[in-house]
Amino acid sequence: MKQVSEQTYQSWYRWIIFTVVVSGTFMVNVDSSIMNVALPVLEKDFHTTPQVLQWVISAYLLMITGILPIIGTLSDRLDRKTVFLTGIGIFTFGSLLCAFSESILQLIVFRIFQSIGGAIIMGNVMSIVSYIFPSGERGRPLGLVGSVVAAGTIVGPSLGGFLISSFGWRSVFLVNLPIGAISFIAIIFVLMSIRSNQAKNSFDVIGASLYFLAIICLLLFMSEGSTWGWDSLVSFVTITISIISFLFLIRREISIEHPIIQISLFRSSAFSIGNFTGYISYIMMMFPGILLPLYMHQVLHISESHIGFLLTPQAVCMILFSPIGGWLADKYGTHGPAMIGLLFATLGLGFMSMFHIHTSYLNIVIALSLFGIGIGLFTSPNNVAVLESAPLEKSGITGSLMATVRNFGRVSGVALSVLFLQLSGNHLYTTQGFIHATSFSFTMGFFIGILGILLTLIRLIIQRKLRAL
Template sequence: MRNPISWAERQSAKSWYRWSVFATVVSGTFMVNVDSSIMNVALPVLEREFHVGPQLLQWVISVYLLVITGILPIVGNVSDRLNRKNIFISGVAIFTAGSVLCAFSLSIGQLILFRALQSIGGAIIMGNVMSIVAYIFPAGQRGRPLGLVGSVVAAGTIVGPSLGGMLIALFGWRSIFWVNVPIGLLSVIASIFVLVDICSDRQTRKFDVLGAFLFFIGIVSLMLFLSEGQTWGWGSYTSLSVFAMSAIALGLFIWQELRSPDPVIELSLFRSGTFSIGNIVGYLSYVMMMFPGFVLPLYMHHVLRISTAHIGLLLTPQAIGMIVFSPLGGYLADRFGTNWPTALGMLVGTVGLWMMARLDPSSSYFDIVAAMSVFGLGMGLFTSPNNVAVLESVPIEKSGLTGSLIATVRNFGRVSGVAVTVLFLQISGNNLQTVTGFSKASAYTFWGAVALGALGTVLTLTRVFPGHKKVVNQVSK
């Protein structure tokens, strides 16, 4: 006898219901992205509260990013095996419980440990949002909601520091964790009643524990090398040891995945040119985003002598551009397909970086705002169509893994983007302590970013022209 059809299943074909599901799941991703940026403003307060230095304090932020990136593909694989509704609810519950524990922390060690727990919930949320949206919305209608997911991610990142500063000033640092609790509880309750069961029909095999372990060790070691290499010294024993650990673990991971009957990451997915190129250019886009985020604040301070308050305001046009134009990029993907919007977005973003490369000591506020706006516009147009292209290049039952990989690429691109930016500044050969030297080093660095953007544009254009399949298949091999 069949189980009775739930109310959610009866409503699943209706447009208003799809958007209700969308609102339910993005509340979780908004909370996670707010929390990823809200901690930055709390660091000085935590330093005084726990009497610790920056070397230990940085792990409050680093452990969150490392754990999320290290387990995202594992989360996606598990979600594709089980009921994605239940997995998502468990993620929100873990994140909320982690927030409560963080608020009760009595030492910096406890806070770091509970941030790690919180990040597990965050990874589960991030790894399922896109797959749930892709499941609820049919092909040809996914661009707009996925574009809005990009807007929510950007909005959460923007809101984090300002919200954190206000809460800390009014209620103390523990309030930045308590604020997650009502949102998390509402998200859990809404998910229970609104989300439909999403289960895979494929036969469940034994989970690849060894592959999951090797991936976690490999990717976390690589991120540590990229994020801490500048502090340790790129050629130091510590840096080389961590890099060697990463190389060995990732090499063994690939070997394990090729022989596993049910791997954590199905490497066969990369045989699809659309999937491979989509992930490559997605990675390049997040590396590119770190150039203005890292260089421009220093440039405005050292070269243009702009006050800190004004620097913060001048950096917002990029985020605003992404919030406004990500839904437009999704709409264009639904209307005209994903190829042209991704190519146009990457090209416009590259033009924005070119405008930054032309900044000099006489540049005005308008020059900075114009460059940041163009760059944000381009990245907004690019991101959601590219995500749609990647998600629709694989079977829907593998959308959990695919969404997790997209989020992994995003986090990994951000971390390695900082390292690449610092590397360009160093190899420019200029004295970074002088106005002229830093100005020339910044221009050199942005020209490097323009080169990456040009490469990304060429790769996206290979999907536009009639002969693209032959080219992308060669790349994926």
């Protein structure tokens, strides 16, 4: 199999390919957030409970996270163009099935099918970008991928609200059909075959099964633990199965020749620390997303429409500063900009920990803007550092692991922010008690950010020592 050369593409043509490929990423990220708006309508149409409805969203996210590394490993063995086209096809057809669901059970099953396509798309975007852009020029496009992810997340709720109010809930799935069709046709004509030189070795079915079981049980524990009770029997059984599965997985992956999870990648400090600091950043991202809407509603008594408006600066700053972070990574290296970005984001959480009953709109905007600038500056350089620490022929599994880290970090962030609220020792139904609880949670988020800064500093020191040898 012939590996595509970095010089295969002219500069202008790379950006055409980039635009076509990230359209799929945009579609998937819009779909991950658009369903939140549809839940009240689905509850009415299907006459079901919120406990059942949550699986329309949870099943989608759990399946994507559970199969991403498996998708990445398969992509490293196959033609990435064919794999990506398969992902677009599955996602688009899954959207069609979801649009014509006749029961809530059908919708959940079709969402799981749709998520397989979403996982294929998410697991291959950064890999394809790494192939078509040469080393030293990947920061800006990878930064723009971060902007597209943020934009999709922002557009989802507002687009969903418009479509549902105008055309009904089925339209949130039907809108994917023209986007998917255009993306599919464009990829056929624009993207060349991208194959690695990796031999087609036997696929580690046992390792894939162990990983899927381990990650699904862990995510269920993280997302449902507060509902089940952290010390309940079902929580204990779920986390026990996860731990045992992970232990068997690690033992197996170390001992076989062609593992599903490339444990050898984690021998690189840039790869290991980069993924862990990325995980920390996604935990941090969920603190304002979960806590601030509750704080603004219960303490400041701000209307829902104004809450949405006040949360916008974070996403806008992420969109604007992700490409800047990528540009800085290309020009000055990855570690310095990543550390500065985490510093800004951590200061933003520290600012939020000082919010009180008289906090002004301006203070909220400043804190969220500072946080968004920091996350934007951090994400692109960190992604570049992780991708360039791994061999190019393993960029599929690398990109999939990074996407897995992103989803797992988000789930962890939701669970931790709620857990810290509960651990604050204050009565959450009083204004003063809720202020203390949110302050405690943001303070814990601040210390999580400090940990990320220290790890990024350690990575910088290690890399400088390696260059000096």
